[in-house]
Amino acid sequence: MFACLFWSLGDIMMNQAVQHFSSLVVTPLSLFAGMIVFYTWIAVRNDIRKIARMPRHDKLCYVIHGTVSFGIGYCAFFAAMNYIGISKTVIITSAWPLVSFLVGLVLYKESLNICKAVGVGLLVLSVYLIIGWA
Numbered sequence: 001m002f003a004c005l006f007w008s009l010g011d012i013m014m015n016q017a018v019q020h021f022s023s024l025v026v027t028p029l030s031l032f033a034g035m036i037v038f039y040t041w042i043a044v045r046n047d048i049r050k051i052a053r054m055p056r057h058d059k060l061c062y063v064i065h066g067t068v069s070f071g072i073g074y075c076a077f078f079a080a081m082n083y084i085g086i087s088k089t090v091i092i093t094s095a096w097p098l099v100s101f102l103v104g105l106v107l108y109k110e111s112l113n114i115c116k117a118v119g120v121g122l123l124v125l126s127v128y129l130i131i132g133w134a
Helices: 002-017 023-045 048-052 056-084 086-093 096-107 114-133
Strands: none
Touching (some): 002 023, 002 056, 002 086, 023 048, 023 056, 086 114, 096 114
């Protein structure tokens, strides 16, 4: 619940920022601020050596994840806030489990059963209903 609270507060603050600045400006600034806080926390905990000892493959995966998820994803998310507003943007992007589900089916050949199908249907319906009322 703390994650939800802080994500919501962050989204509200970013909604204010994208009213005055491009998402191409606010994205790197917000990521840089988060990086400073995070690396300060790592230094305080004396965990820097653990990061240095990580395998190169793991570091590469984190770099790709950060670039795609945070860099490109947040830039698109912040731009959407500017175009359609915070409520609709947050509701639409909350459907990301559907995208992951489809990737699992197509790329990883995961099985589809009735429970998964009903869950996907409910997720799509909930997003559609909330967007209609937002």
